[in-house]
Amino acid sequence: MINRFIVEEEINRCLLCFDAPCSTKCPIGKDPASIIMSLRFKNNKAASQKSEDLDLKYGTCSEACQNEISCVKNCIRGKIDRPIKIPMLMNYISNENKISIKNNSDEK
Numbered sequence: 001m002i003n004r005f006i007v008e009e010e011i012n013r014c015l016l017c018f019d020a021p022c023s024t025k026c027p028i029g030k031d032p033a034s035i036i037m038s039l040r041f042k043n044n045k046a047a048s049q050k051s052e053d054l055d056l057k058y059g060t061c062s063e064a065c066q067n068e069i070s071c072v073k074n075c076i077r078g079k080i081d082r083p084i085k086i087p088m089l090m091n092y093i094s095n096e097n098k099i100s101i102k103n104n105s106d107e108k
Ligand code: SF4
Pocket: 013, 014, 015, 016, 017, 020, 021, 022, 023, 032, 033, 036, 074, 075, 076, 077, 084, 086
């Protein structure tokens, strides 16, 4: 299970690049840089909304990208030490989203 501590560590390593290649190279137009920015400001709802529509249309990142992980391969942080674990962050958002949907349906 991905915990918030690991997520925080990754999002704090992100360089918040201008014209971020993780986003510009995504084959389905997902915008990891913007999603990471939302997570950084603890706005999970915005992060989720930014990926949800594309997930419904194209499937999960690994399905849509066929495990090419072009976001990770092009991450600028990788030139310094290691790239941001973007797929892990996307899984985190997806899991949080499922929990939120479940909690909302349990309340009804
Ligand atoms: S390329 Fe890497 S460091 Fe730059 S915004 Fe994207 S995830 Fe962050």
